[in-house]
Amino acid sequence: MSNENKRRPKEGWRQLNFKTIICLPTPKCAAIFFALLFIFSLVLTCVILSLTYQILEKKSDTIKFNGDFDYSEGKVTITLTKSDIDKIKGPLFIYIETEDYYQNHRIYLKSKSKEQLSDTSTDTLSTDCSPLVKDGELDINFGIYDKNHYIVPCGLMPASFINTTISISVNGETVNIDSDGISWKYDNSDMYKTHEFGYLDIEDKHFKVWMRNSPTSTLRKLYGKIDEKDAKEGIIEFNVELYKNYLEYLSDKRIIITTTTRIGGKNKVLGWAYFVICVVSFSWSVFFAVMSKYHQVPDIKDVFKKFSS
Helix, strand or coil, rough: CCCCCCCCCCCCCCCCEECCCCCCCCHHHHHHHHHHHHHHHHHHHHHHHHHCCCCCCCEECCCCEEECCCEEEEEEEEEHHHHHHHCCCCCCEEEEEECCCCCCCCCHHHHCCCHHHHCCCCCCHHCCCCCCCEECCHHHCCCCCCCCCCCCCCHHHHHCCCCEEEEEEEECCEEECCCCCCCCCCCCCCCCCCCCCCCCCCCCCCHHHHHHCCCCCEEEEEEEEEEEHHHCCCCEEEEEEECCCCCCCCCCCEEEEEEEECCEECCHHHHHHHHHHCCCCCCCCHHHHHHHHHCCCCCCHHHHHHCCC
C-alpha cells in the first residue's frame, strides 16, 4: 500500500509515495541473454554472407563519352565467363554507377518542389527550389521559356537528371532491356505528374529513380533488367547515350550488372556487422558465465522483503 502524503498543494492534488522496485539481473541471466544474442547473430551472419557471395556482380570500366552537353555517346563492355553464367539464377539487373556525386548535399537535396512535381498549386517555389527557380538563373538556359519564367520542374535535383538511353548487344546480338517496375510503387501514385510546360518528362520511370537520393557519394541507379536466357557467355556491349546535360557537369560513370537473392543485392557490410555482434556477444556470454560461479548475488526474494518493509 502506498502512503498518502497529507500535504495539499495549491492545486488540490495529493502526492503519493510508492516503493521503488529495482531489477537486479544475475550474471547467469546475463550469460543466457548474450548466449541467445550470439546464436541469433551467428545465424544471420551465415545466412547473409552465404547469400551475398552467391551473387554475381561485375563492373565495367569508366565510360568515355564523345560529344557535348546536348548529346554524348560512349561504349563499354563486360565479359561473362562460364562460371559467371552458372551463378545467374534469374534476371540480370543493370545499374548506372556515378562516382563523386554528392546527391545528399543539403542545398541540393532540398532544391525541388514536391507540390510542383505532383502538379498541385504552390506559392513557395522561390524558397523550395532555390537557387534554380526561373529560366536564366545559374547561367542555365532551358530554351523553352521566356526570360525569368518559372521552370518546370524547378530546382537543382530535377535539373541534374540526364536523360540516358542504354542499348545492349550480347556477342553481337541485340538484347531487349525491361525497365518496367524499376520505380517504387509509391512513386507511381500521385507523386509525379506530367506538366504541360515541363522541360522534362516527370512521369519517366528513370526520372523517378533519379529523384530517390543516394546517401553516399557513389550513386547506383537501377536502369532495367535483361532476361536470364539472354545472358550468355561472351561479351556484353553497352551503348550509352546522354541527352541534355543542363548543369553541364559529368562525373565518371560505369555500368554494373548483378543478380539478386532472397535478401536482395550484395550486403557484405550487414553480414560482417552481425559477425562483430556475434563475437562481442560470445565474449560477454563467457564473461558472465564465469562470473556466475564466483559472484554471490542476493536472492531476489530477500530484495523484495527489504524494500517492502
